[in-house]
Amino acid sequence: MSDLLERLRGRGWRMTAQRRVVAEVLDGDHVHLTADEVHARAVAKLPEISRATVYNTLGELVSLGEVLEVSTDKRAKRYDPNAHRPHHHLVCAQCGAIRDVHPTGNPLADLPDSERFGFTVSDVEMTYRGVCPNCASA
């Protein structure tokens, strides 16, 4: 993720303080912030950044394939900067904590033709649910 800014510049992105801040906020592993959380953290670094800019920038990052949209809870979308290795998610049913996980196996092969209804199936998204150690001990 540290070279994200470089890659974006290379793609002809016009670099602005706002975009830099949004990219910085999204840096890290197991980061899955909502747009509002991204905005809150961005404001802490750059008080005059607007909500619309955060939404625009997140949308652009998603279009460029640099960030993934995930919706593990049924509320707001979350943004996942770990777009370069495919992965799935493990979510705590109680506190909502999210971890990136890499199951073995090939779930696409597990869908028989008779269950495809003529669709051309290209992808599968898996959300494991459970209780995290923190909530289990509480």
Add this chain to the structure above:
Amino acid sequence: MSDLLERLRGRGWRMTAQRRVVAEVLDGDHVHLTADEVHARAVAKLPEISRATVYNTLGELVSLGEVLEVSTDKRAKRYDPNAHRPHHHLVCAQCGAIRDVHPTGNPLADLPDSERFGFTVSDVEMTYRGVCPNCASA
């Protein structure tokens, strides 16, 4: 689903015209309506039913385990009356059509301990994505 009303009565549910209508609207296979769609169809059968009642009733049905909430697109939640056989979903990326599917294999077993981060994992939800025959031919 036809005996849903019976089961609910057995659970001490107070039966009202509104609840009956919501349950009727949800009847069927491969039914995945949004709350608003449920409301629209309910209004057709019982014009004075309110939006809040539809939301309340859907929420109660979900709590009772009679209906599942699914969020295949990132917009509104959808309600799936097929709560008695576990299943996953296949979604058309273009038109949003949804089918219930039953993959083989045991995805829970495909998540190694090293990828569980101490969670007690109890469930997995899979969303296959692709293009339906209709959209493919268009």
Add this chain to the structure above:
DNA sequence: ATCCTACAATAGACTTTGTCTAAGTCAAGG
């Protein structure tokens, strides 16, 4: 059959999440 009462339904205000627009600002090439 009628009455009571707790539970259910209603309208509409409110909240959250996200999108759009018109006008001002600024990065980067010339």
Add this chain to the structure above:
DNA sequence: CCTTGACTTAGACAAAGTCTATTGTAGGAT
């Protein structure tokens, strides 16, 4: 350093969902 088109802004708007105070009613008690 000027220009220009892309970027940002504030705030209005929209969609999805929740909450509240009030009114209505299902179903047991009488």
